[in-house]
Amino acid sequence: QQKVQQSPESLSVPEGGMASLNCTSSDRNFQYFWWYRQHSGEGPKALMSIFSDGDKKEGRFTAHLNKASLHVSLHIRDSQPSDSALYFCAAKEEASSSFSKLVFGQGTSLPVVP
Amino acid sequence: EAAVTQSPRNKVTVTGGNVTLSCRQTNSHNYMYWYRQDTGHGLRLIHYSYGAGNLQIGDVPDGYKATRTTQEDFFLLLELASPSQTSLYFCASSDRGYAEQFFGPGTRLTVL
Numbered sequence: 001q002q003k004v005q006q007s008p009e010s011l012s013v014p015e016g017g018m019a020s021l022n023c024t025s026s027d028r029n030f031q032y033f034w035w036y037r038q039h040s041g042e043g044p045k046a047l048m049s050i051f052s053d054g055d056k057k058e059g060r061f062t063a064h065l066n067k068a069s070l071h072v073s074l075h076i077r078d079s080q081p082s083d084s085a086l087y088f089c090a091a092k093e094e095a096s097s098s099f100s101k102l103v104f105g106q107g108t109s110l111p112v113v114p
Numbered sequence: 115e116a117a118v119t120q121s122p123r124n125k126v127t128v129t130g131g132n133v134t135l136s137c138r139q140t141n142s143h144n145y146m147y148w149y150r151q152d153t154g155h156g157l158r159l160i161h162y163s164y165g166a167g168n169l170q171i172g173d174v175p176d177g178y179k180a181t182r183t184t185q186e187d188f189f190l191l192l193e194l195a196s197p198s199q200t201s202l203y204f205c206a207s208s209d210r211g212y213a214e215q216f217f218g219p220g221t222r223l224t225v226l
Contacts, residue, residue: 002155034214043118043204043217044157088156092212099145099164099211101172104156 003027004091006105013079014113021108023089025070030091030103033072035063038086038107047074047087076110084112117141118218120205126224127195135190135221137205145208146188147215148172148180150201157204163188164211195225 006023013019023033032051036044050056050063050072057063062075076083086107094100118139127133139146147162159172161180169180177199179191192199202222206215 004156006156041219043206043219045217046214049214090157094212101159101162102215103173104149104158106154106156 002106003030004089004103004105006087006089006108008108009106010109010111012111012113013076015079015081017079017112019076019079019083019110019112021074021076021087021089021110023072023074023091023105025091027091028070029093031067031070032092032094033063033065034090034092034102035061035072035074036088036090036104038088040085044088079110079112081112081114083110085110118205118207118216120203120218120221122221123219124222126226128226129196131192131195131225133192133195133223135192135203135205135223137188137190137218138186139188139205139207139216139218140186141207141209141216142185143207143209143216144185145211145215146182147206147208148178148188148190149204149206150174150199151204151220152201160190192223195223197225199223200225 035047038044050065060077089105090102092100148160149157163182205218208215
């Protein structure tokens, strides 16, 4: 069973609209989350991390973490065609330590439709 | 921004063949990683390293060897390639074990 589950698998959003992506960890040890974005033909690139309960905003992107439910979401405001990509949620056991592995979800495909 | 390069970008081999995928990072990062990406599975960690000569086992290591020859260079070896290893392979690096990972452009491997 995948320890990090993302939903939906695919989400179409109109240009200028709001996109909401979800991610849940089934392992209570994984409480620290990253969002990565992968454009077609490229490697993934980190968007943002969130380690504390509540919201974290970076430009048009807002992440929300609820540690009690092990749920994190990513909201994209005013979606642009350049936001069309595959979005990965990744979870880890420790916020900062010598090392802890990142475990990735299966990804959410987000096409932004003009 | 961190630079991670991979070669080759595309590779086709036959079952039982030997393949070496190469990765180089030019930012003196301590940690380097090899992942495979498959639809429905996301990215899965094969091997990782926290310095030259060091190697750690990831989550899906079977059928893969890796070697970190220098701070910059990390190689993934498939000694008897099988069709199940057909995938998109990514190398990544990070300054610390908990920091942002920087990914290369990927190598698409097809095993016939």
